Amino acid sequence: LLNIYSKHPACEAKQKTPEDGDNLFQKKKMADEQRDGASADMPRQRFRQFLYREAEGPRDACSRLWELCHQWLKPERHSKEQILELLILEQFLAVLPPEMQSWVSEGSPETCAQAVVLAEGFLLRQQWEDVGQEEKVRRLRDKTSL
Numbered sequence: 001l002l003n004i005y006s007k008h009p010a011c012e013a014k015q016k017t018p019e020d021g022d023n024l025f026q027k028k029k030m031a032d033e034q035r036d037g038a039s040a041d042m043p044r045q046r047f048r049q050f051l052y053r054e055a056e057g058p059r060d061a062c063s064r065l066w067e068l069c070h071q072w073l074k075p076e077r078h079s080k081e082q083i084l085e086l087l088i089l090e091q092f093l094a095v096l097p098p099e100m101q102s103w104v105s106e107g108s109p110e111t112c113a114q115a116v117v118l119a120e121g122f123l124l125r126q127q128w129e130d131v132g133q134e135e136k137v138r139r140l141r142d143k144t145s146l
Helices: 022-035 042-049 058-073 080-095 098-106 112-144
Strands: none
Touching: 042 058, 058 080, 080 098, 080 112, 098 112
């Protein structure tokens, strides 16, 4: 079983010294963004948008992904259940049809249960709209048959 609280051995990067600077720069930049009220979604975006070419090879890429993932999922503060909830919620939103995805995302669900309720609400709304359209068509037919 994967221990999500520690770095994967294959990703262990060489220890950087303070002179390397880029690690300190990254931490300062992230702290500034958080302090400036940057979106809580930023850590997820940084993780999801990371590109291999930003790294100095496979080991560095893996190491940076571990760092970004920890910044996003915060395993030191969240239980495995909470982390799974977040990952499943993100994937659930990703697999929804675009119009439904937009509707559900606008509701800003924080749990899968909330997202499901919003998705079901979307479907109910569509059904009501379909019933309304059918009623309009029936009325129009009734008027034209007179």
